[in-house]
Amino acid sequence: MMHIVIVGGGLVGAAAAVAAARQGYQVTLLERGAAPDHQPVSQEWDLRISSVHQKNVEWLEQLGVWTQVDSAKYFSYAGLSVTTRDRQTVEFAAADVAAPRLGVMVENDALVRACWQVLREFENVTLRAETEIKTYELESQHLLLNNDETLLFDLLIGADGANSAVARAAEIGMRGWDYDMRCLLAIAEVEQPLAAKTWEVFRAEGPYALLPLNDHLACLIDYRAEAVWSDASTEQVEQALHETFAPVLGAFTLQKHASFPLRRQRALRYFDSRGVVLIGDAAHSIHPLAGQGVNLGFVDVQTLMSALAASELRTALKTYERKQTLVNQQMMRMMDAIHFGFRSEHLLPRLAVGLGLQAVAKIKPIKQQIIKAAMGWS
Structure with a gap:
């Protein structure tokens, strides 16, 4: 039985462990931090939130994970809208493709906790929290852990x-660059009820967006230059967010906020012939504009597991790299085009964006195809 060691027990690593265990492999999951399910569940939403599209929700259901997710920590959304700098808006709805929803907003901690709870049910899985690797001996395919234990893989x-x-x-080398921008996330309690719809508005200084978490709770997202958010006080953050969101949302109360820098990065290769492969952000980190980071990571897992089931290891890793390099780089280029095109100060790029949105809004088959792609169905 092949022994798979997974380093990183977060969203993508834990989901990979469940998928590998279901395929019958011996799995060891190493997490440097505490076990995600070692603490009682918090009633408040954490700031780390993911938009998981419908196809990946269905995959998580097949893995037996989704039923374990706390129902108070995810919220289905059925629509999304995009507004350009020139105030052109296009609306997308699940109803346009006869679907009940486009996907869900889910707290990362709740989803990871669910994965770990499922993993504890497998006899072929070993979970190792608070564990780090001291030495990688890739030629002989063994690891020396921080407790001086040796682990073969x-x-x-x-x-x-x-x-x-x-x-x-x-x-494995990396290539990438910083966008010189930060993304600020804030959890806000909203007085007026929210629609089950996410929206994003572009402007010169960067876009802002809303992700609904329940009828009266939202994640507010505001992208601005690195210098704006990096040293902003809580008072400055609150003032800026109220100026931006209050005209649309009405009164709201901020619960918590944090920001992180935006960076685009990709691995120059996805695997090493000594039995090493990268998935998720270890292989590619993209602009979070469309919330596709974790979705790409989940697709990495699906493609890798399918390849492992179909052929011997080296061939499987080559197949995985070939398929996912193409998929991930296409998404990276698309996010860059959106980032630069929607923010451009120049007329021609903005005109192209506007004409493209008009076509999307008016041509039903194109709009339906975009909706299906947003749901993970290409």
Whole structure:
């Protein structure tokens, strides 16, 4: 039985562990932090939230994970809208393709907790929290852990984020750049009831968006230059968000907020012949504009597991790299085109964006295809 060691017990790593366990592999999941389910569930939403499209929700249902997610920590959305700098808006709705929803907003912690709870039911899974790797011996395919234990592997999966130690150990180079912008996230309690719809508005200084979390709770997102958010006080954040969102939402109360820098990065290769492969942010981190980061990571897992089931290891890793490099780089280029096109100060790019949106709004088959793609059905 192939032994798969997964480094990183977050969203993508934990989901990969469940998928691998269901395929009958021996799985060891290593997480440097505490076990996600070691603390009681918090009633408040955490700031780390993901938009999971409908196809991936269905995949999580098949894995037996979704039924374990706290129902108070996810919210289905059935519509989304995009507004350009020139105030052109296009609306997308699940009803346009006869679907009940486009996807869900889910708290990362709740989804990871559900994965770990499912993993504890498998006899072929070993969960190792508060565990780090001291030494990678890739030629002999063994790891020396921080408790001086030696761990052998047939396949080592790096799901340890954009600053991947697995990638460094395998000498897999990275290419990328900073956008010189920060994304500010805030949880806000809203007095007026919210529609089950997410929306995004573009402007010169960067877009702002709303993600509904329940009828009266929202995640507010505001992208601005690095210098604006990096040193902003709580009072400055509250003032800026009220100026931006209050005209649309009415009165609201901020519960918490934080910001992070935007960076685009990709691994120069996805696997190493010594039995190492990268998934999720370890392989690619993209602009979060359309919330596709975790969705791409979940598709990485699906493609990798399908390849492993179909052929021997080296061939499977080549197949995975070939397929997912294409998929992920296409999404990266699309996010860059949206980022630069919608924010451009120049007339021609903005005109192209406007004409494109008009076509999308008026031509039903194109609009339906975009909706299906947003749901994960290409």
